[in-house]
Amino acid sequence: MSDLAGVRLAVLAPIAWPTPPPGYGPWEQIAANIADGMAARGLEVTLFATGDSKTRGKIASVVPVGLNEDPALNPDVYGALHIANLFRRAHEFDLIHNNFDWRPLTYALATETPPLVTTIHGFSSPPILAAYYACAGRSFYCSISDADRDPGLDYIATTYNGIDPSEFTFKETPGDYLVFLGRFHPEKGTHLAIEIAKRAGVRLKIAAIHQDMDYFTSEVAPHIDGDRVQFLGAVKREARNELLSGALGLVHMSTRPERFGLTTIEAMACGTPVLGARLGSLPEIVVEGETGFLCDSVDEAVARVPLLTQLDRRKCRERVETFFSLEKMIDRYLDVYRGALETKKPRPPSPEKLAWRNHDYWDRPMAFTEIPPRPTRPVPTPSY
Secondary structure, rough: OOOOOEEEEEOOOOOOOOOOOOOOOOOHHHHHHHHHHHHHHHOOOEEEEEOOOOOEEEOOOOOOOOOOOOOOOOOEEEEEEEEHHHOHHHHHHOEEOOOOOHHHHHOOOOOOOOOOOEEEEEEEEOOOOOHHHHOOOOEEEOOOOOOOOOOOOOOEEEEOOOOOOOHOOOOOOOOOEEEEEEEEOHHHHHHHHHHHHHHHHHEEEEEEEEHHHHHHHHHHHOOOOOOHHHHOOOOOOHHHHHHHHOOOOOEEEOOOOOOOOOOHHHHHOOOOOEEEEEOOOOHOOOOOOOOEEEEEHHHHHHHHHHHHOOOHHHHHHHHHHHOEEEHHHHHHHHHHHHHHHHHOOOOOOOOOHHHHHHHOOOOOOOOOOOOOOOOOOOOOOOOO
């Protein structure tokens, strides 16, 4: 039990998928891990999620299933109602933990209590920084890696994502194929995984959900032959576990800085090393030459493929158990909760932070999934 046992905690999850998701859904998975981990430490947890979600605490819901599972559920409408349902009941809680991106921040600006913690799982595009800046005096922010931080924001902590290693099967002997796991989008580099596998003479198994169909049609589909390059669809729990544990390595050659990369620690929990791009969070997760290889080019990655068999797969598992376990993540968030409950609100921004906020939102070091055109005239940063 934690010293915070009895604290009434609201965990706001996304509702694209159930919490936890049956397959893809990293934000939902982490929200599930937080809710269950905090309930195990004695906090009174209410998880705001889909109606078919499962948790050790209570569930509050406005939709029966994930928005991606029923096209009749309008995401804008039900996403807004989902957030409103939480803030309608805000007085029932001692602390709110937001895992649903920037929109809940706009609701929080109209409330004074309780303290709010927001985990920033990534910045989708530059314009949403306006919402994070506007609510910086209302919400404490957690980054999921040191690399994915905006210089205009203060952070209460970096809280690496955590998983339960016992849910992943460790295999000491490497398999004979590479694996790509995630979603089809240029930033995830499926096309690079295909090129690496082909040039290295190793089979590639792809398990992913569709996000960018044009990209899939032009850059991925022409290479799928059912043999050297296999597409397995969106694999779910036990199938995902079997796929990862039986692989030679996970290819994670993202083309933009990675925010965290949940699949990398899932693979390492199985003993499977990572062949990844030296971008974003990957140097914080992968130990070069021990739990995988960090590469600056496709040529370098191809050269590293034969070396994957030489790595001690137990080191991969130990890395997750030591730094990226569910219990380690919960310990970090408990420290965050103590700080938030004690101080109630974040400190005012420094002159340096304010100066960064006045810079062009488009000029940032972190990853953005989409980069729309710049505004034609300066856009002021709201202040509340």
